[in-house]
Amino acid sequence: MLVTISKRLFLSLSGILILVNVQAQQKVLSIKDAEQLALSNYGTIKAKANQLNASKASLTETKTEYLPDLSVSAQQAYGTINGTNGPIGSYGGLAVASSGPALPNQNWNAAFGSLYVANVNWNFFAFGRAKEKVKVQNSVVTLNESDLAQEQFEHQVRVASTYLNLLVAQQLSKAQQDNLNRSLDLQKVVIARVKNGLNPGVDSSLANAQVSNARISLTNAQQTVAEQANQLAQYLGIPPQEFVLDTTFISKIPANIYAEPASGTEEHPVLKYYRNRIGVSDEQAKYLNTFAYPTFSLFGTYQGRGSGFKSDIASDGNDYSSSYGAGADPTRYNYLLGVAFVWNLTNPFRVHYQVKSQRYTSAQYRDEYNLADEQIRDQEALATIKINNALKNYSEAPVEVRAANSAYIQKFALYKNGLANIVDFTDALYTLNRAEVDQDITSNNVWQALLYKAAATGDFGVFINNF
Numbered sequence: 001m002l003v004t005i006s007k008r009l010f011l012s013l014s015g016i017l018i019l020v021n022v023q024a025q026q027k028v029l030s031i032k033d034a035e036q037l038a039l040s041n042y043g044t045i046k047a048k049a050n051q052l053n054a055s056k057a058s059l060t061e062t063k064t065e066y067l068p069d070l071s072v073s074a075q076q077a078y079g080t081i082n083g084t085n086g087p088i089g090s091y092g093g094l095a096v097a098s099s100g101p102a103l104p105n106q107n108w109n110a111a112f113g114s115l116y117v118a119n120v121n122w123n124f125f126a127f128g129r130a131k132e133k134v135k136v137q138n139s140v141v142t143l144n145e146s147d148l149a150q151e152q153f154e155h156q157v158r159v160a161s162t163y164l165n166l167l168v169a170q171q172l173s174k175a176q177q178d179n180l181n182r183s184l185d186l187q188k189v190v191i192a193r194v195k196n197g198l199n200p201g202v203d204s205s206l207a208n209a210q211v212s213n214a215r216i217s218l219t220n221a222q223q224t225v226a227e228q229a230n231q232l233a234q235y236l237g238i239p240p241q242e243f244v245l246d247t248t249f250i251s252k253i254p255a256n257i258y259a260e261p262a263s264g265t266e267e268h269p270v271l272k273y274y275r276n277r278i279g280v281s282d283e284q285a286k287y288l289n290t291f292a293y294p295t296f297s298l299f300g301t302y303q304g305r306g307s308g309f310k311s312d313i314a315s316d317g318n319d320y321s322s323s324y325g326a327g328a329d330p331t332r333y334n335y336l337l338g339v340a341f342v343w344n345l346t347n348p349f350r351v352h353y354q355v356k357s358q359r360y361t362s363a364q365y366r367d368e369y370n371l372a373d374e375q376i377r378d379q380e381a382l383a384t385i386k387i388n389n390a391l392k393n394y395s396e397a398p399v400e401v402r403a404a405n406s407a408y409i410q411k412f413a414l415y416k417n418g419l420a421n422i423v424d425f426t427d428a429l430y431t432l433n434r435a436e437v438d439q440d441i442t443s444n445n446v447w448q449a450l451l452y453k454a455a456a457t458g459d460f461g462v463f464i465n466n467f
Contacts, residue, residue: 028244031163032464034236038159039152041237048151052144055137062137066130068122068298076114076328080107101314111308111320112327121299129290136283143276150269157455159235160463164444164451166228167245171440173221179433180214182408186429187211189416203422210426253394253446254466257387261459268376268458274369281365285358292351294343304330376456383453390442390449397439404428404435 039045080100123130190207193199233240265271308327310319321327411428414420447463454463 028246030246031160031249034163034232035156035159035464037236037238038155042155042235043237045148045151045155048144048148052141052148055141055144059134059137059141062134065133068120068124071117071119071121073117073119074115076112078110078112078327080110100309103314103317107317109317109320111322112306112324113308114304114306114328114330116304116330118302119300121297123295123297125296127290127293129287129293129295132283132287132290136280136287139276139280139283143273143280146269146273146276150273153269153458153460155235156460156464157451159232160451160460161448162228162232162235163245164249164448166225166232166243167247167249168440168444169221169225169228170245171250171444172437173218173225175433175436175440176214176218176221178436179429180211180218182429182432183207183211183214186412186425190422193416193418198418199422206422206426210429248467249447250440250443252467253391253443254450256466257391257446257450259450259462259466261454261457261462263459265373265376265380265457270372270458271369271376274365274372278362278365278369281358281362285355285362288351288354288358291354292348294341297340297342299336299338299340301334301336303334303336305332305334306330376458379456380453383449383456386449386452387446390446393438393442394446397435397442400435401432401439404432408432 187204187207187210190199190203194201194204229243230240232243306327306329308321308323310316310321312319408428408431411420411425415422415425450466451463454460
């Protein structure tokens with residue numbers, strides 16, 4: 001007998017230690033950790049960060065476009081130099097350029113020749129075209145920066161909202177579990193009283209129906225928990241799993257519920273993005289306008305040529321050398337310097353409509369900016385109403401729970417003593433379950449309202465720095 005008791009005690013202590021160990025391994029995921037994880041892992045944010053890096057690289061490349069084109073070329077060839085008087089035509093741009101005297105007969109004397117060329121071409125003035133292109137790319141970088149900041153801000157709000165939704169889903173699942181436990185307790189009492197003939201048999205059917213309904217409600221609540229956990233895992237960029245969340249959002253409300261944003265609405269990430277779209281379009285209009293003007297260019301060429309054919313090859317057809325060195329060594333040099341002016345006189349007509357089209361695009365972006373600004377200001381006004389209503393409900397929830405719990409205890413005692421019917425008791429059970437659900441939701445709704453204000457004002461710190 002003593003051995004049996006010791007064995008049971010050992011198993012009980014082992015179970016307690018295992019439970020404590022499991023709970024220790026389940027680390028609580030704070031909302032700040034969730035936000036950092038989401039900003040590091042979420043695919044869209046990574047994509048927009050790479051988009052920003054690409055635009056910065058394009059900006060560096062655009063700045064180098066103002067540099068002159070500098071080309072060098074060297075060629076060495078072996079062949080004949082038979083020439084003839086008369087016109088020639090080239091089909092498809094292909095021709096053989098053999099320069100030499102027009103000889104009376106064909107010959108196959110061949111020697112080496114060489115050509116070395118250095119060429120510079122610089123569009124040194126085009127009425128600010130290069131500078132405007134750099135400005136356009138600068139504005140694209142700014143736009144992509146604001147696009148990334150907007151995505152990060154919106155994702156922070158999405159993660160926080162899903163975090164709160166999962167937390168309240170877990171609490172509602174717990175409330176449904178409590179409701180199932182109470183229903184099972186009721187079922188035991190009813191069955192016992194029915195067997196003893198103290199209550200009609202229909203009471204057991206009603207109790208069984210209540211238990212089934214409680215089980216269905218619990219299953220639906222658990223399904224909601226799984227869906228919200230899956231959504232949170234997607235936003236965090238990690239595999240789906242069970243989360244242990246910070247219950248601060250259930251146990252208390254924000255310390256400074258009426259916190260004001262650090263900056264005005266005009267600094268809202270969404271509005272900054274819309275504003276930068278307008279900036280890009282305006283710069284593109286200025287850049288397009290420069291194509292209506294001419295381009296001034298400087299160009300220069302320095303050339304060296306070598307040939308195995310001597311200067312009197314026209315009079316003495318045998319005066320040439322087929323050695324490689326004779327043709328590879330340049331003996332004649334030329335240079336060329338010049339200024340070019342190029343203006344397509346029909347360009348102003350085309351550019352005029354291109355600029356006009358771009359300005360309409362800017363007007364479109366301004367209209368979209370104004371609409372977004374109006375929507376954000378309306379949301380900010382609604383946020384205050386949401387917060388006030390959430391606080392009212394938060395104050396009422398404890399009153400509802402106390403009253404519902406008192407009614408449940410009274411009805412349960414009355415029913416066990418045959419002084420109340422099962423319908424009255426199940427009504428009290430339903431009322432208590434609803435009150436507990438309301439209490440779990442109301443505290444969470446205060447945080448949700450504050451999150452809505454943070455989203456409307458464009459300052460996530462209003463929410464995240466409030467606990």
